[in-house]
Amino acid sequence: MRTLRFLLQKEFRQIFRDRSILPMIFLMPTIQLLILPQAADFDVRSITLAVVDQDHSTYSRQLVSKVLATGYFHLTGMETSYQAALRYVEQDRADLILQIPAGFERKLVRENAQSLFVAIDAINGSKASIGGSYLTSIIGDFNNQIRFKWTGQMPSLLDIVYSHWYNPTKNYKNYMVPGILVLLLTLVGGFLSALNIVREKEIGTIEQINVTPIRKWEFILGKLIPFWVLGLVVFTLGLTIARFVYGIIPLGSIPLLYLFAGVYLIAILGFGLLISTYSQTQLQAMFVAFFFIMIFTLMSGLFTSTDSMPFWARVLSFLTPVTHFIEVVRMIVLKGSTFAEVRNQFGYLVLFAVFLNGWAILNYRKTS
Amino acid sequence: MTPAIVCRNLTKQFGAFRAVDAISFDVQPGEIFGFLGANGAGKTTAMRMLCGLSYPTSGEATVAGYDVYREQEKIKRKIGYMSQKFSLYENLTVRENITFFGGIYGLSDKVLKEKREAMIGTLGLSNEAGKLVGSLPLGWKQKLAFSVAVLHDPAIVFLDEPTGGVDPITRRQFWDLIYAAADRGITVFVTTHYMDEAEYCDRISIMVDGRIEALDAPRLLKERYHAADMQDVFYQLARKAVRSDN
Structure with missing residues (x-):
């Protein structure tokens, strides 16, 4: 001792x-x-986004501004062709491409259906999947807004309420x-x-x-x-x-x-x-x-x-x-x-x- | 009187290399025993076995009456050791180093304090006692390391090239410390390169390639080899060495 x-x-x-x-x-x-x-910090923010707007309509502009308004996305390029937008991804200036095809608004109004194309740079897996799902849910939300405007009723949805324990x-x-x-x-x-x-x-x-x-x-x-x-x-x-x-x-x-x-x-x-x-x-x-x-x-x-x-x-x-x-x-x-x-x-x-x-x-x- | 060190065919083998090859000798209490040999002759290895730092491969030895295989910790109570590498703590002061080593050898606070202050006085380090050991000149460090090694009054002190790299005057002073320790009854086992130092020993052994080639009082060795000085004796023996540093 x-x-x-x-x-x-x-x-x-x-x-x-x-x-x-x-x-x-x-x-x-x-x-x-x-x-x-x-x-x-695994929160994904400032996802870079290149938009190919081939429609140039009110709706396409509304969609883009709605996406940007969330604050998660940072617009790095507005292009008219998918090829041009892909160059952004190649140069690592965009994580995601959102393509709005020509006739988007017209088809949406007339046929009540439209497709959008989202391309994701998946090198950073979590950023890609989280960015992709953010974008998907924003588009889904946009979709519901339009329907509400036209039909006056909210689409029936399963609304899930989350309760985050211990780290609210x-x-x-x-x-x-x-x-x-x-x-x-x-x-x-x-x-x-x-x-x-x-x-x-x-x-x-x-x-x-x-x-x-x-x-x-x-x-x-x-x-x-x-x-x-x-x-x-x-x-x-x-x-x-x-x-x-x-x-x-x-x-x-x-x-x-x-x-x-x-x-x-x-x-x-x-x-x-x-x-x-x-x-x-x-x-x-x-x-x-x-x-x-x-x-x-x-x-x-x-x-x-x-x-x-x-x-x-x-x-x-x-x-x-x-x-x-x-x-x-x-x-x-x-x-x-x-x-x-x-x-x-x-x-x-x-x-x-x-x-x-x-x-x-x-x-x-x-x-x- | 039982010998301080008894060594019979002590051997240390590292793989195919026989560093120490069946050495035998006795060291009497109070003797200053010089352990000479060229670099790589096996001096340090032999000394480490006697100090209980390394297990022999074969042979027998007792130090202060204790067996080097089974009673190393008892040996360690009876010996002091000063290694080739300077091994006091450079980032502790002179006083702190003395306190530490005295303390782990179990000196009481009172004895420790007395011995410490006496040692500082003897070494003339009163002004340096509060300085870090790392800041002292090499010669002073060596003298301090030796004094610390005999602080607890061991039966035997092992010194591995204690005067390496210091000037002749400091070496002479160092040997005065060794004589003083021997006068107190401490057996001194010392390795050295300096042949003038060999003359200061009561008896010396000369190791060549792991074996002891000669062992006697310096005067008798000089007679036997018809040599003018120890330097000559050493040359005659060490010249036969096959192995070298490299």
């Missing part, structure tokens, strides 16, 4: 003396939390911010701990430690505790930014959030430690940590829902500690879930913590 005191004293001194670590710990999360949620304004940031918070803890816990230990290997001080009677667990705790504390500080900083910048106030219990953050950090610190026991240089540790954190992040459901992944990917995702913690943070912050509702995830995180740390301790050798 006395040894641990000296180890902790040394680690904290070194951390606070390092000019690069503190900015990394405080500035990096702040900047990421301010920038990432703005960028990682469907604000994407409410979904992203808790996720990014998790990412930050993962970076602080996984990267910094791994690099710190490997750095001692590189400069040779670890040998000086290994030749002392210090116990393995003392050395490891001496390394993990400082980063555990820093991780919780980053978490607090993140929650504060979420509160004051994004107005996200956790609905659930804050101590419960911290309980999970604490256990999660132990797991992810164990992961960093494990990497450090296999790496000889900081470069190696960096690449290995980056590789895994990349996989963890993309498989964790931070950006895409894990439910829509194929089975093998869901299995992989389940075996990633990040997944469970993201789920829990979203549940506690947005839904106000209680411990009973997240106790499975608690169990998984404890298992990860025990497994990763156990492996790391077994693999850490004072004698090679």
Whole structure:
């Protein structure tokens, strides 16, 4: 225990003396939390649109202005031929082409039926499908307006009323911010701990430690505790930014959030430690940590829902500690879930913590 | 009196490469034992096995009466070690480094404080005690590293090329520290490249290609090889070396 005191004293001194670590710990999360949620926004706006109006009628103009009035579309070209409009798509200046054929108004009035043609650049799948369906629903709406004007009655429709629970304004940031918070803890816990230990290997001080009677667990705790504390500080900083910048106030219990953050950090610190026991240089540790954190992040459901992944990917995702913690943070912050509702995830995180740390301790050798 | 170090056919094999090839020797308590050899002769590997940093492939050895296979952690309580690489913390101050290493060897706060201030006084570092170790000149760092290695009064101190890269005056001062430690009863096991330093040792061994080719007091070795100085003895033996740095 006395040894641990000296180890902790040394680690904290070194951390606070390092000019690069503190900015990394405080500035990096702040900047990421301010920038990432703005960028990682799946709301589709400013879809570029090229219109081929071959009718030049009142109705065709009404349709176009109705489409533009929604604010989702940005008109980049008005052409008279489909070929000319296609050039916009080829040059990446338009995502969608709306073609209004000649005789659109006449046929619509006389025959009560008309067809429109919509071409979509589907390279960006979600933008294409969302843009396409926006356009379809606007045209459907336009159609109903015309019918109402002519017949005086609303077409009978199944009117669906949505009720959006837990995120009533469907604000994407409410979904992203808790996720990014998790990412930050993962970076602080996984990267910094791994690099710190490997750095001692590189400069040779670890040998000086290994030749002392210090116990393995003392050395490891001496390394993990400082980063555990820093991780919780980053978490607090993140929650504060979420509160004051994004107005996200956790609905659930804050101590419960911290309980999970604490256990999660132990797991992810164990992961960093494990990497450090296999790496000889900081470069190696960096690449290995980056590789895994990349996989963890993309498989964790931070950006895409894990439910829509194929089975093998869901299995992989389940075996990633990040997944469970993201789920829990979203549940506690947005839904106000209680411990009973997240106790499975608690169990998984404890298992990860025990497994990763156990492996790391077994693999850490004072004698090679 | 039981020897401080007993070594019998100690061997370390890395794949097909036999870094240390069945070396045998004893080191008596209080002795200054010089461990000489060209680069790549296997000195550091042998020393790392004795310090409990590396498992031998075969052979036997005890350090301070403890077995190098099974009782490494007990050995570590009894020894001090100064590696070839400077290994105090450069981003801690002189005082903080002493406190840290004294602390993890289990010195009490009171003893630690006394020893620390005495050491700072002996080394003449009173004005530098609050400075980061990284800012000190190399010679001072080496002297500090040595003093830290013997801070807990180990039975044996292992020094791996402790004076590499420092000027002759500083080396002389460094050896005064070694003599002072030996006078306190600490056994000194030291590797070096400098043949004038070899003369300061009670006995020396010369390693060539993983084997010990000669082992005796410097005076006796010079007689045996009809050499004027240790430099000559070393040349005669090390010339036979097959393996080199590369």
